[in-house]
Amino acid sequence: MQVRAYRIGKTKRAPEWGKKVWQEITAVAPREMDDLLKDFNATVKDWKPENRPGFAGGVNVGTSGSPNWTGTDLVIEVKPVGNTKVWGYVTGGTGLYGPKHAKYPIVPRKKKALAFRAGYAPRTQPGPPATWGGPGRASGAMVVRKKVMHPGIKPRRINLTIQARHIPRWQKRVHEAIERGMYRARMHYI
Helix, strand or coil: CCCCCCCCCCCCCCCHHHHHHHHHHHHHHHHHHHHHHHHHHHHHHCCCCCCCEEEEEEEEEECCCCCCCCCCEEEEEEEEEEECCCHHHHHCHHHHHHHCCEEEEEEECCCEEEEEECCECCCCCCCCCCCECCCCEEECCCCEEEEEEEECCCCCCHHHHHHHHHHHHHHHHHHHHHHHHHCCCCEEEC
């Protein structure tokens, strides 16, 4: 985003406008991080407790304060914490769609054969954008096999979907922060 500014009236505070804008932008970053955390937690709220990850966020702020801000001085980060194993499978994929790019065998551990229903309808669909709202149930006929070569699950890329939803709001918050910072420095921008 490029900003051109000009001074309103006679003021010696004009050189301060970069610092004022930077203060306003860093003040809205924690609110955006809180909204991201709420969205991530809402995504996994109906997961089984033993599979549900928690999320931790942070805002890393540099000390730029310069009108020539490069965009590398402020980072809003949300990471899964705790039990992240299933989160990794869901967001990164497995088998052909995961890091190994190969089918993997599923064999019975305690019984002589596997028994499962065909025709599974997942809760989420691959993305981006990932979609929610499926039943998460298998409703087909029973299948019995001694071994299955599973092709894997397609990655849901939930993090990219949440990020895409938050970008317009973040842009609006930054725009409003620039307006407030310019106003505080008695500047006007076009």
